[in-house]
Amino acid sequence: xxxxxxxxxxxxxQEGEDVSMNCTSSSIFNTWLWYKQDPGEGPVLLIALYKAGxxxxxxRLTAQFGITRKDSFLNISASIPSDVGIYFCAxxxxxxxxxxxxxxxxxxxxx
Amino acid sequence: xxxxxxxxxxxxxxxxxxxTLRCSPKSGHDTVSWYQQALGQGPQFIFQYYEEEERQRxxxxxxxxxxxxxxxxxxxxxxxxLLGDSALYLCASxxxxxxxxxxPGTRLTVx
Numbered sequence: 762x763x764x765x766x767x768x769x770x771x772x773x774x775q776e777g778e779d780v781s782m783n784c785t786s787s788s789i790f791n792t793w794l795w796y797k798q799d800p801g802e803g804p805v806l807l808i809a810l811y812k813a814g815x816x817x818x819x820x821r822l823t824a825q826f827g828i829t830r831k832d833s834f835l836n837i838s839a840s841i842p843s844d845v846g847i848y849f850c851a852x853x854x855x856x857x858x859x860x861x862x863x864x865x866x867x868x869x870x871x872x
Numbered sequence: 873x874x875x876x877x878x879x880x881x882x883x884x885x886x887x888x889x890x891x892t893l894r895c896s897p898k899s900g901h902d903t904v905s906w907y908q909q910a911l912g913q914g915p916q917f918i919f920q921y922y923e924e925e926e927r928q929r930x931x932x933x934x935x936x937x938x939x940x941x942x943x944x945x946x947x948x949x950x951x952x953x954l955l956g957d958s959a960l961y962l963c964a965s966x967x968x969x970x971x972x973x974x975x976p977g978t979r980l981t982v983x
Contacts, residue, residue: 765914794971803876803962803974804915849914853969858928859905860964860972862914 763788763854765863773869774840782866783834784850793826793833794851794860804849804862808835840870874899876965876975884981885953893948893978897965903927904946905972906938907962915962921946922968950980958982 767784774780784793792811796804808819810826810833817824823836837844847865854861877896885891897904903922907915917930921940940946944965950957958981964972 801976803964803976805974806971809971851914858920858922858969859917859930860915861917862907864912864914 763790763852763861765850765852765861767848767850767863767866769866770864771867771869773871776840776842776870776872778840780837780840780844780868781834782848782868783832784863785832786852787831789830789855790852791830791855792853793824795822795824795833795835796849796851796862798847798849798865800846807848837868840868842870842872844868845870876901876963876973878961878963878975878978880978881976882979882981884983886983887953887955889953889982890949890951891953891980893950893961893963893980895946895948895963895965895975897944897946897963898973901965901967901973902944903966903968904940904944905964905966906946906948907964908932909960909962909977911959918948953982955982 795808798804808824815826821838849862849865851862879894905920906918909915919929920927924940935951937949960977962977963975966972
């Protein structure tokens with residue numbers, strides 16, 4: 762079945778640094794989603810990407826839908842302590858109704 | 873707008889017992905999906921309910937069952953609990969195939 766691979770698994774950065782994480786798949790996705798999950802909470806949708814090559818921003822966050830439709834990346838600029846959390850890429854499976862999630866990238870920001 | 877609510881917040885059961893988790897969708901949403909999130913993993917799709925019917929199911933045994941009520945709220949039932957069923961159970965609601973909003977989850981511990 763369709764799977765999403767996220768890298769890196771975790772990142773330890775200094776406040777103010779920029780962050781980049783990515784997500785790849787062996788199969789095509791028609792939509793890419795990026796979620797953030799804080800401890801004790803459910804995932805919150807950050808950015809949704811709908812077509813290949815699309816670049817979308819949400820404040821300090823920028824995400825791109827890869828040209829091959831098999832990858833996406835998320836950048837966070839000028840990180841702050843509240844950026845700490847787990848970032849998931851996700852996508853609706855082809856021809857179905859379920860959303861497939863990657864295993865997540867855990868971000869730690871040191872003030 | 874209360875968003876997606878789930879109850880209970882935490883639950884402790886023993887092997888072989890049965891459990892029922894509840895979810896109230898965000899106002900105006902008609903579709904409810906359930907996910908299992910094991911520690912350190914991304915959410916795994918269990919099933920989705922729409923118009924009181926199970927519309928799609930993930931790779932979970934028949935011990936996992938659900939129900940959607942006319943007011944769109946939903947229940948997840950797990951029978952014959954195993955230690956491996958310990959996880960965070962997330963409910964997500966949406967309007968049709970629009971993007972999903974997640975609740976805070978129910979933390980189930982099986983001893």
